[in-house]
Amino acid sequence: MKLTDFTTLTFDCYGTLIDWEKGILGELRPWLARHGRELADDVVLEAFGAEETRCEAATPARLYPDILADVIRNLAQRWNVPASDAEAGAFGASVGNWPAFADSAPALQYLKRYFNLVILSNVDRDSFARSNAKLQVAFDQVFTAQDIGFYKPDRRNFEHLLRELAAVGIDKTQILHTAQSLFHDVAPARALGLKTMWVNRRKEQGGWGATPATSVRPDAEVASMADLVARHQADLRGEGG
Numbered sequence: 001m002k003l004t005d006f007t008t009l010t011f012d013c014y015g016t017l018i019d020w021e022k023g024i025l026g027e028l029r030p031w032l033a034r035h036g037r038e039l040a041d042d043v044v045l046e047a048f049g050a051e052e053t054r055c056e057a058a059t060p061a062r063l064y065p066d067i068l069a070d071v072i073r074n075l076a077q078r079w080n081v082p083a084s085d086a087e088a089g090a091f092g093a094s095v096g097n098w099p100a101f102a103d104s105a106p107a108l109q110y111l112k113r114y115f116n117l118v119i120l121s122n123v124d125r126d127s128f129a130r131s132n133a134k135l136q137v138a139f140d141q142v143f144t145a146q147d148i149g150f151y152k153p154d155r156r157n158f159e160h161l162l163r164e165l166a167a168v169g170i171d172k173t174q175i176l177h178t179a180q181s182l183f184h185d186v187a188p189a190r191a192l193g194l195k196t197m198w199v200n201r202r203k204e205q206g207g208w209g210a211t212p213a214t215s216v217r218p219d220a221e222v223a224s225m226a227d228l229v230a231r232h233q234a235d236l237r238g239e240g241g
Contacts, residue, residue, distance in 0.1 A: 001195065001220050003232040008116040008170050010161060012152075012179035014098070014123065016199050017108070017225070018131050021209050023098025024048055027091050031072070035081040045210040051075055053183075053212055056122065056151035063146060064123040065092035095123060096130025101201070107225035108137040114232065116140045116170065120161050120177075122151045122184065141165070152184040158192050178228070180211070187216040195219045199228065 014020040028044055051074045055067050062070070069088035076083035111117060117139045121128055124146040132139070143161055150156045162172055178197040179185030186196045198218035202209055222228045 002235045003176065003228075004235045006115065006176040006195070007174040008118060008165065008176070009111060010118040010120055010165075010175055010177045010194075012181060012185045013119055013121040013128065013131060014095075015180035015201065015211065016178065017100060017104040017135055019099050019101050019201075021045055023094065024210060026097075027094045028072070028075070031083070031087055031091070032079070032081065037079060037081055039079070042207055042209065046208065047075055047078060049208070049210040049212050051078070052210075056145075057154075060145070060150045060154070064095065064127055065089075067151075068092040068094070095127035098131065100131070100134040101225065103224055103226040105134070105136040107229045108135055110229050111232070112137055118161070118165065119143065120152070120157060120185075121145070141168075152181075153188045155188045155192060158188050158194065162192065162194075182216050182218065183212045183214045186218045187214055190216060190218075197222065197228065199223075199225065 011017060025041055025044060028048070032039060032044070048071060051071045052067065055062075055070045055074070059067070059070070069092040072083050072088050072091045108117065117137065119128065119139050119142040121143070122145045125142075125144050128142060128144055141164065143157070143164065145151045145157070148157050148160045165172075165175065172192075172194055175194055176197055177185060177189040177194045178199060179189075180199045180201050182198060186198055189196050196218040198221040200221050200223050203223040222231060
């Protein structure tokens with residue numbers, strides 16, 4: 001599979017372009033410390049992933065800041081620590097503070113020269129707008145859970161994406177869905193016949209982190225956005241496979 005076979009890259013944002021694990025830990029570690037709890041990073045991230053998935057499936061109409069507030073309340077019950085309304089609200093509002101990976105903005109600026117760039121994200125429009133400022137690129141289209149009314153991995157997110165892109169003349173054979181989460185993105189995208197690129201941000205450390213485990217496999221894999229750019233450059237030189 002060559003990147004030059006496609007005209008459009010559709011991206012997950014959080015975990016792929018924005019370092020959501022660093023952002024999540026940056027919020028949850030101080031909260032736990034205030035209440036005298038110290039847990040390993042992967043324990044925190046895996047618990048977050050399980051609670052987030054449960055909340056998104058149970059209340060898909062809730063905006064993502066409200067989902068995050070529910071998540072921290074559920075984690076508080078799980079770990080028997082308090083979570084005030086102020087703490088829950090602060091966690092819900094924290095998405096815009098989560099940092100971008102260092103390679104995201106330059107990679108997107110490069111890829112914009114060759115592809116339509118589209119976001120399909122499990123957040124609300126306001127949260128994404130704050131993150132987009134860190135990515136320093138104008139996406140051609142942005143679709144959020146707020147727009148669609150469901151959270152990935154619900155296939156309706158990808159059905160919405162395909163309908164909207166078809167309306168502007170982009171067939172699904174032209175689309176490469178590019179994401180870190182096999183669970184939220186690669187599995188439903190592949191189920192609908194999309195080609196997928198796994199940006200395996202945890203390649204060096206292993207484990208699943210904040211995304212639930214799954215056995216699905218992508219069509220191709222890179223370790224970072226910088227690696228995606230290098231792969232595209234190799235394809236342009238005729239060196240790709």
